[in-house]
Amino acid sequence: MKLYEYMAKAVLREAGLPVPPGRLCRTPAEAEAACRELGPVAVKAQVLVGGRGKAGGIRLADDPAAAREAAAAILGMDLKGYTVEQVYCESRLSIEKELYVGIAVDAQGKRPVVITSASGGMDIEDVPEKAIVRMPVALPWGLMGFQARELARRVGLAGELASQYAGVVEKLWQVFRAKDAELVEVNPLAVVEGRLVCADARLNVDDDALFRHPELPRVSEATELESRVRELGLAFVQLDGDIAVMANGAGITMGTLDVIQHFGGRPMNFLDAGGGSAAGPTAKALEILVQTRPKAILINIFGGITRCDEVAKAIVEVKRRVGIPMPLVVRLVGTNEEAGRAMLEAEGVQAFRTMEEAARRVVELAGEGRGA
Amino acid sequence: MKLYEYMAKAVLREAGLPVPPGRLCRTPAEAEAACRELGPVAVKAQVLVGGRGKAGGIRLADDPAAAREAAAAILGMDLKGYTVEQVYCESRLSIEKELYVGIAVDAQGKRPVVITSASGGMDIEDVPEKAIVRMPVALPWGLMGFQARELARRVGLAGELASQYAGVVEKLWQVFRAKDAELVEVNPLAVVEGRLVCADARLNVDDDALFRHPELPRVSEATELESRVRELGLAFVQLDGDIAVMANGAGITMGTLDVIQHFGGRPMNFLDAGGGSAAGPTAKALEILVQTRPKAILINIFGGITRCDEVAKAIVEVKRRVGIPMPLVVRLVGTNEEAGRAMLEAEGVQAFRTMEEAARRVVELAGEGRGA
Amino acid sequence: MAVLVDEKTKVLVQGITGNQGRFHTQRMLEYGTRVVAGTSPGKGGVEVEGVPVYDTVEAAVEKHGANASVLFVPAPFVKDAACEAIAAGLSPVVVVAEHVPLHDAMEVVAFARERGAVVIGPNTYGICTAGKTKLGIPPNQVFHPGPVGVVARSGTLSYEIVDSLSRAGLGQTTVVGIGGDRVVGLSFVDMLKRFEKDPETRAVVMVGEIGGTAEEEAAEYIKQMTKPVVAYIAGRSAPPGRRMGHAGAIIERGRGSFESKVRALREAGAQVAELPWEVAPLVAAALG
């Protein structure tokens, strides 16, 4: 879960990190009031995508009237497909130097890694590799004080700034651990009048650990349709084709989309019905797929923890209760396969044994549907 | 630092452990009021030594008048050399079963160890070894949930009590770590109406970690004299002989006492002037030793981090400023030995080179002093 | 011979009294897995499918000498349960649950490293040494003994491919799912090394996915392997920058992309199948 800048900064501020004062505003009038209170401000679009500066999502304002004007320009703006609904008005900083510091998970090392650079203020991906410092952190030890000091040295800091920097890194580490973060990032970590300030901040929290963070706000990037399916506990992403797909397991779902594309079809979604889903959620997800009016539906199940009879039960239920007006292709093998196939056959639904046959067939049927 | 029962229980209560309600009382009238508020109570002497129950330091009271009477009997009582100044009036428990659980430091394993037994309520030292369960805890991992459950199993608990017990052990672990404890102990951990209750509690905190625990009360077992010397940063214990001793290092100080005893003398104190003490504190400590009017004084220095010239400077200063009326024997070798010996000789103080000579001499002089 | 587990492996099932634990214990017993005990805190003393249940792993190991474990424990309790198995000296420890918190997974991996245990997963279907034993959830009818070692991220995709291998007469030594999460215990490279050493394994199939760099790392090791490797990578059609479910399939500027993985594997000398059903013919050709 990605947090908005203003939310991330609230978490950092609570952890004792140096964050400039700011106000969240939903209207130009609120921005005007914020500037009156704070003095010169930066008016910043609150969106979950990067690069908003270059896209015109940040404007500077010296007085309340200018802040109002800036907010009016930014609110409602389309930034990489997201409509700006809120701006964050933050005290202006006269930045002398910009550093980068982030803590992320190193999947290869299977532990956290601190990434930092004396070249901040831009995408860390654009900084040349030799200007980037990486320091793995051993668990359960966590980041130790000396590591923070060593990082300060490696980004070329000395004296008071080095000690402030080490404090910033140690506190970011505490946030990373305490909030089950996937990523905590300050970019730029700005030098302002000889002191370090978190000028921008990102905090991405592990979705799977949200259950132990009732204190955090909830932010969703999902479309309404995606939310409806995800509420069932299933992984779902909308795509722009016309063949609805449901499979079980991220790998086979991806593979199914690949195969559909290979045969010339265009998938309409990614729906991983996951392992061990009971008939209930599967039926609900299928019902939603039907409502999206695809040209055809492919259900591809190779049952492991998923039981074929449960999937068949879900299909039969939806067929009987709401009807499935478009062509439905089912591929069903694995655990309790015989029971599942019997149930489908009794309902007049043919179940294929191979993915190849099923994928070919659904692309064919969708083509007929488009032709019709 | 040992905490009184009522202080230990306050810490445990704050950590979410099940502790019965109680009131600290300094007078019989306060005990009477506490009983009026709490109903039947146990009136318990607050002292830092164990075995108070057998020594008459705990009395039960059913009504306020009885509580007053019990407090009057206990307050002012002498318990193993300590005068009882406070009693803790605690709600009476009808105990069905008594367990023991403690967490201490295993010096051999160099890590914490949980010690527990189904036979609580008495000195854990008196419980037969086979009835005691020990579980070492690896750092920095700490006690894990499954270890607490395994301990519950090994003390023979099942079901709801096992789960309560595991919770108690996990919270005691948190106290042990969060408070830098040397020992946290609940004995008995009582079963009262099917629930676990911490009927008694001990919490000893590492003196060397007190600097990071401003939240804890401070308790001293030292005599006034001991406190005066310890404030100088030196280790000091009063003994019952007549030869004052100052040496540098716990080992050589102990060795010096052994040798004095071997030659027939009786040491008056243990004073470890420690490593690297400057002239200032050493002089102050010597001045205090002089004030205790020993028959003779032995200063035994083998200088490592302690510099002989600093010790000599301290002796000279005390001799000039307040005078040293009793015989003073000095043994001085090690770092900056020559400078130190020269300073003492200039002041007419003879410095021996060996511990044997110095110890023999001081015992001799103390004997003369007693004879005089 | 077999890799990591065989018919002698004495298996403990943690979380045996839940629905999944019960169901899959039955399936494992049917497969021939030597399930010697189960655990379920607070439920010690009962039996599940004839398997005795204990409150703690230590109690179960004391009585039955289990040496490997499979967990059917809900995600929030995985960290404690996996550490319990590791502390008791069990290995491998198979973590089936998905949605295990990432920080918990990192701690489990750190604990396993410290104690020298192999953790498979989280978010894995488990491991099967064909015809001998199975720890996890794959369907019993898919695997057949033979000379091919299979390592995959995703479960159903590997059943798919293993099924086509079996139908082509190409049985398997051991089939393992390393798990779909970003941080998993056993990695592709760990498993490739084991297959390279296993005398019964004559060819290896690796089923990867877009996202992460595990396949690129595997390619580095494949360079020095003597046995043929056939790979299939899912996610070719995934739109860049979209996140696809728990697989963490984020495509970032080429790193972790379908193309970079395929290129690395081909350069390392592996055969890469374009479609799942092309794997079996490539393996058959490699085995001659």
Added chain:
Amino acid sequence: MAVLVDEKTKVLVQGITGNQGRFHTQRMLEYGTRVVAGTSPGKGGVEVEGVPVYDTVEAAVEKHGANASVLFVPAPFVKDAACEAIAAGLSPVVVVAEHVPLHDAMEVVAFARERGAVVIGPNTYGICTAGKTKLGIPPNQVFHPGPVGVVARSGTLSYEIVDSLSRAGLGQTTVVGIGGDRVVGLSFVDMLKRFEKDPETRAVVMVGEIGGTAEEEAAEYIKQMTKPVVAYIAGRSAPPGRRMGHAGAIIERGRGSFESKVRALREAGAQVAELPWEVAPLVAAALG
């Protein structure tokens, strides 16, 4: 040969800019110790007694390749500084400070175990391989090369005994203080094992104290030693149940008492001196 450190050991001094750090760096250099660098956070760039100072251990090691460290760092900062040295691969790491929090000491020991480093102390005078190198605070004039290995808890008591050995013409191989605290890195047993293996050490002196069970554990190992061991135990006159300074000398019902230690050592075949100056004659007799 020597134990743990010799004239080739490149020593880092952590906390070199403090009073104690500066003073003892000078003494170590006088003794011949190869002090290659020092650290002091925030003070990198200066020199102390001609020794270059860095902000971090890693910087110092990068430049000078130190392989051992001695800390003159105040107790509250010992944990971080010791872990810094351990993480940089230095060993031994000598912790002179007293009053190090007990939990910090346990964590340092755990980290050292994990990384395979030897920690000497806390609350130690350090280690000296006579005539070759010294890491710590013992006076320079006490130790003389010879065949006796010495391991002690207390500093001044061991100078006392070593001095009498030297005066009796019995020089030393290595002299080490394991530290007076309850939890220390190096134990008597660790050191006895090293002396037993060291070809130059022909006899061992062990200086113990009442409290704890380190001497009783040492006795267990002494049973299998081929070299003669002479022990002296301080604290015979200590009143039971009183706590004597930081040595943690609590006598509890016989365990850790003077008598129990002496009995264990004698039963293990060690000679036990009654008084400090009886050690040298016993060693002389043992060496024949």
